Amino acid sequence: xxxxxxxxxxxxxxxxxxxxxxxxxxxxxxxxxxxxxxxxxxxxxxxxxxxxxxxxxxxxxxxxxxxxxxxxxxxxxxxxxxxxxxxxxxxxxxxxxxxxxxxxxxxxxxxxxxxxxxxxxxxxxxxxxxxxxxxxxxxxxxxxxxxxxxxxxxxxxxxxxxxxxxxxxxxxxxxxxxxxxxxxxxxxxxxxxxxxxxxxxxxxxxxxxxxxxxxxxxxxxxxxxxxxxxxxxxxxxxxxxxxxxxxxxxxxxxxx
Ligand code: PGA
Numbered sequence: 001x002x003x004x005x006x007x008x009x010x011x012x013x014x015x016x017x018x019x020x021x022x023x024x025x026x027x028x029x030x031x032x033x034x035x036x037x038x039x040x041x042x043x044x045x046x047x048x049x050x051x052x053x054x055x056x057x058x059x060x061x062x063x064x065x066x067x068x069x070x071x072x073x074x075x076x077x078x079x080x081x082x083x084x085x086x087x088x089x090x091x092x093x094x095x096x097x098x099x100x101x102x103x104x105x106x107x108x109x110x111x112x113x114x115x116x117x118x119x120x121x122x123x124x125x126x127x128x129x130x131x132x133x134x135x136x137x138x139x140x141x142x143x144x145x146x147x148x149x150x151x152x153x154x155x156x157x158x159x160x161x162x163x164x165x166x167x168x169x170x171x172x173x174x175x176x177x178x179x180x181x182x183x184x185x186x187x188x189x190x191x192x193x194x195x196x197x198x199x200x201x202x203x204x205x206x207x208x209x210x211x212x213x214x215x216x217x218x219x220x221x222x223x224x225x226x227x228x229x230x231x232x233x234x235x236x237x238x239x240x241x242x243x244x245x246x247x248x249x250x251x252x253x254x255x256x
Contacts, residue, residue, distance in 0.1 A: 003205050005221070005252045006161065006228035007245045008040035008063060008124060009235025010092055010209075020047035023238060024054045030242030032058045037228070037249045040090050040124075041235070045079055052087045063090030063124065066098060069115035081119035091116050092230070094126045094150065096167045106149040113150055117158035124161045124230060125150060126209070127188070131168035139166075140187060147191045153200065156192075162206045163230040164188055169210025171232060178216075181208045182223035189225055214243040221251040 015023060020043045031039045042063035043051050052062055068078035084091060093116065094109040109125075116123045127146040129139040143164075151160070164185050169176050176184070185206045193201035208220055209230030220226050228248060234240045 003203065003227045004036065004038055005248050006038040006040065006205055006207060007241075007248050008090065008092075008163075008207070008228070008230050009042060009241050010065060010095070010230055010232050011041070011043045011236060012065065012097070012232060013044060014236055015043060015047060017047050017050060020044070021050050021054065023236065024051050026238035027242055028054065028058060028060065030238070031060045031245055034242075034245045034249050036253060037245055039245050042090070042092055048084070048087055061089040062087060063092060064088045064121075065092050065095070067091045067093070067112055067116060067121070069111040081115045081121060084121055085119045088121055090122045090124055090161070092124045092126065092163075094146075096126060096128055096165060096170060100130075100167070106146065110150045113152075113155055113160065117155055117160070120158075122159035122161060123155070124163050124207070125155075126163045126165050126230070128165040128167050128170075128210070134166065134168060139184065143184070143188055144191060147188060148195065151192060151195070153196050156196065156200045156204055160204070162188060162192075162204060163209050164206060165209035165230060171211070173211050175211035175213075175216050175220075176208070178219040178223050178226075181220060182225055185223070185225045212244065214240045214247070217244045217247050218251055221248050 040061045040063045042065050064084050071082050093112045098104045113123045129142040133142045189201050205227040207228045207230050208226050212229040212231045213234045
């Protein structure tokens with residue numbers, strides 16, 4: 001079973017519109033030249049439209065970093081699926097910063113996933129344990145709860161991608177080792193298999209995220225269950241992000 005690898009850049013709350021336009025312009029030739037890997041950039045909302053215009057004729061896809069689930073109405077400050085549909089192919093949902101800083105719950109995230117799928121936007125659904133959960137041996141229990149709550153069979157047919165991002169590895173410069181990431185992602189795939197069967201488990205893409213850089217991507221991509229990466233800090237540097245996607249393509253090509 002070959003899964004198309006994917007590298008997504010989560011820019012978080014960085015870049016003004018001008019800076020975002022410059023960053024997309026800088027990375028576009030390099031990203032566009034990479035074959036057989038899905039490449040996605042996720043700028044802040046205000047830069048989605050300018051980025052979409054720049055990416056229109058390329059093979060690089062666009063993602064949003066968040067979304068509300070209602071179609072429209074009195075939800076001050078929110079962005080609806082309808083506003084993103086047609087501009088974005090992907091949306092990051094359930095990111096640990098949304099869970100921990102903004103208090104998003106499993107039920108809330110699940111509503112967003114449903115709304116994304118209904119609007120043909122593929123969710124990049126983030127899961128991951130905190131340092132405390134990791135140190136107290138609760139990683140598997142935490143992931144089981146997160147995956148079971150939000151991974152309905154139908155969502156996989158809508159293109160749902162899972163991103164395993166241990167909270168202790170995000171923005172800390174302390175990535176999980178390739179072996180740790182492989183072990184946990186394999187566990188997540190087993191959860192999906194147990195619940196939804198072989199076909200879905202073998203097809204679903206599961207990314208690793210948390211301090212991914214041009215220096216550690218190769219080792220991560222060599223793992224059989226790791227299908228790519230959700231990259232934060234290193235996605236803000238054109239050269240690094242292009243290098244990450246290139247290395248991902250080279251390594252996965254070697255497996256064919
Ligand atoms: P990082 O962020 O690569 O800066 O650790 C990853 C993420 O939060 O998606």
